[in-house]
Amino acid sequence: MLPKSGLLAPLIHRDFRFLLTSNFLWWQARWMELIVNGWLALEMTDSPWMVALIGFFRSVPTLFVGVFAGPIIDRFGRRAFSLFAQTVALVVTCVVVVLLWLDWLGYWQLAGASLLIGSVWGVDWASRRSLIPDLVGKELSVEAMLLENFVQNLSSIVGPLLSGTFLALFGGMGGYTLIALVSGLALAALLGLSKQPIPKSAMPDGSPPLQRIAAGLQYIRLNQLLIGVMAVTCIMNFLPFPYDSMLPVFARDVLNQGPLGLGILGAASGVGAGIGLFVVNRIRHLFGIQWIFALGSAFFCLALLFFSLSTNFYLSLVLLAVAGVGRVCFAVMQTSIILLTASDEMRSRVMGSLTLFIGAGPFGRLQIGALAENLGASLAVGMQSGVAIILICLMLVWLPGYRQAMVRA
Numbered sequence: 001m002l003p004k005s006g007l008l009a010p011l012i013h014r015d016f017r018f019l020l021t022s023n024f025l026w027w028q029a030r031w032m033e034l035i036v037n038g039w040l041a042l043e044m045t046d047s048p049w050m051v052a053l054i055g056f057f058r059s060v061p062t063l064f065v066g067v068f069a070g071p072i073i074d075r076f077g078r079r080a081f082s083l084f085a086q087t088v089a090l091v092v093t094c095v096v097v098v099l100l101w102l103d104w105l106g107y108w109q110l111a112g113a114s115l116l117i118g119s120v121w122g123v124d125w126a127s128r129r130s131l132i133p134d135l136v137g138k139e140l141s142v143e144a145m146l147l148e149n150f151v152q153n154l155s156s157i158v159g160p161l162l163s164g165t166f167l168a169l170f171g172g173m174g175g176y177t178l179i180a181l182v183s184g185l186a187l188a189a190l191l192g193l194s195k196q197p198i199p200k201s202a203m204p205d206g207s208p209p210l211q212r213i214a215a216g217l218q219y220i221r222l223n224q225l226l227i228g229v230m231a232v233t234c235i236m237n238f239l240p241f242p243y244d245s246m247l248p249v250f251a252r253d254v255l256n257q258g259p260l261g262l263g264i265l266g267a268a269s270g271v272g273a274g275i276g277l278f279v280v281n282r283i284r285h286l287f288g289i290q291w292i293f294a295l296g297s298a299f300f301c302l303a304l305l306f307f308s309l310s311t312n313f314y315l316s317l318v319l320l321a322v323a324g325v326g327r328v329c330f331a332v333m334q335t336s337i338i339l340l341t342a343s344d345e346m347r348s349r350v351m352g353s354l355t356l357f358i359g360a361g362p363f364g365r366l367q368i369g370a371l372a373e374n375l376g377a378s379l380a381v382g383m384q385s386g387v388a389i390i391l392i393c394l395m396l397v398w399l400p401g402y403r404q405a406m407v408r409a
Helices: 014-045 048-057 061-076 078-101 107-136 138-190 209-221 222-237 243-255 257-285 289-309 313-341 344-358 360-376 377-398 400-404
Strands: none
Touching: 014 078, 014 107, 014 138, 014 243, 014 257, 048 107, 048 243, 048 360, 061 078, 061 107, 061 344, 078 107, 078 138, 078 400, 107 138, 107 313, 107 344, 138 257, 138 313, 209 222, 209 344, 222 243, 222 289, 222 313, 222 344, 222 360, 222 377, 222 400, 243 257, 243 289, 243 344, 243 360, 243 377, 257 289, 257 400, 289 313, 289 377, 289 400, 313 344, 360 377, 377 400
């Protein structure tokens, strides 16, 4: 018997259980892509820049497509678009498997596949998260986000470990076959959602898409709390988060590891994030969640700065696990602040606008790739992490409305 209050309360809702299962597999496929694509690109080119470029192609559509997420979701419905996006991802992944089987996969085919999947992923991310209050109610949104982040972090452990193992045993063909299988299961779980109508508060208002996007940005501009969320999101995606595209370079060239070691490195942050979820759940009633968001983000950057200085594999694992605690503070509270403060009719638009700031990530990947190519991966990651800490502190100084907001979860 599931409780009607507390952390597990959202699980009483059947549709949320299906969404949570799909999200677990969806995130797992994402982490597998990161490991497999990065390793294949490094083997094909032997260039940190070209490895970062694969990450750029996977994430750059978020900037150009994600900004239209709000109008797209409002027009077609959250469930319908997520089903479409998951189907596209599965088809593209299966095409890559066939190309690998025929030995026809080259670097640019891999880049094209990443671009296609990224083009639907940015909207799908906003769609899945905007759907949560519809399934559990606004009063359980933070608990639902904690559970969603729990399965996300569990997938960030399982995904890299499995993909690293399959890469080591069966090569790229095995890695991508596994991604296709997981993507297919994610689609099957999503099909279990009931065919709910689009909530009336989210129905299109008849205005042109660009006008609705502008309205979402104007709504954010009038709220310093939301401005702070967008600023930190931009900082984190541009500076520290692109470190993950350099993990293949760290594994092979800094820590002398193969595909399995890369998989373990990829899983370390997820282990720490799992611990971080319990920390966040204990402190979220004690502090304003905007402080957990900002200081947790800075803590992530600090741990990553120390990681960039390490040449010992086991110490690097510990530091990435510590960084994971900060990462979960960012991930849980970023969406929770929006779900708790944005009105129902503006929720999809604010989530769509958020993808615009997440869109700084592709350019961060290009920057870190260029720095790594010329200065080395360690110095590149260290520089970007240090600058991020400074910028987060400046945000807290410049936005008194962010500091003074009274937001409890």
